[in-house]
Amino acid sequence: MANAHLDYHLNLLNHLRTILVALGEAEQVPEESHALFLERFDELLTQLPQDPLESQYLGQDLMCQVIQRYPQIAHLVPRDLLWFFGGDCLHFMPDDELDLYQALEERRYEAEQNDEPFDWNQEKQLLSMSNDDSKH
Structure with missing residues (x-):
């Protein structure tokens, strides 16, 4: 996987994370479960550059959870991330x-x-x- 391609998707993930943080700060979601979700999201941000293939399943799981847990921001999830992680994410396209x-x-x-x-x-x-x- 080309570095530019991976970097592009890491930037999209970071953008999505800022949206998720803002959602928590606006007290739109239960704080404790949201904090745990952000921890898993950070885990993906750390693992993805080190082992892109191994991180695919975590990425699929988290993208699907964003859409299911936070329907109010589902339209803000970059479509490129759904394609990048594939699997169950493709059901949303x-x-x-x-x-x-x-x-x-x-x-x-x-x-x-x-x-x-x-x-x-x-x-x-x-x-x-x-x-x-x-x-x-």
Whole structure:
């Protein structure tokens, strides 16, 4: 897994963590269970850079829990994280979105095979625009 790709997702996780912390500070959730959840979230942030493959299951579990435990912020969970962790997280994505991410992943793989630079966000925007054009 390319470092830039991993760093991008770590940044998204850190952003999601700030949202979760703000949710706790706004006293929107039970404090004790929320604190334990944040501890597990921090565990993921520590483990992911060290062992990305081993961290996949914890990431899947936590992303699903964010959506189930905190439905008020489910719409703020970056879709890229759902795709990144895969597994049960994919149940929260519609088919057309899964198709978009599959095409994006194929482009990323092709770029890596050809030692070409790959900008995840730029490619995602290009794919989204081409999908929007085909719907019209």
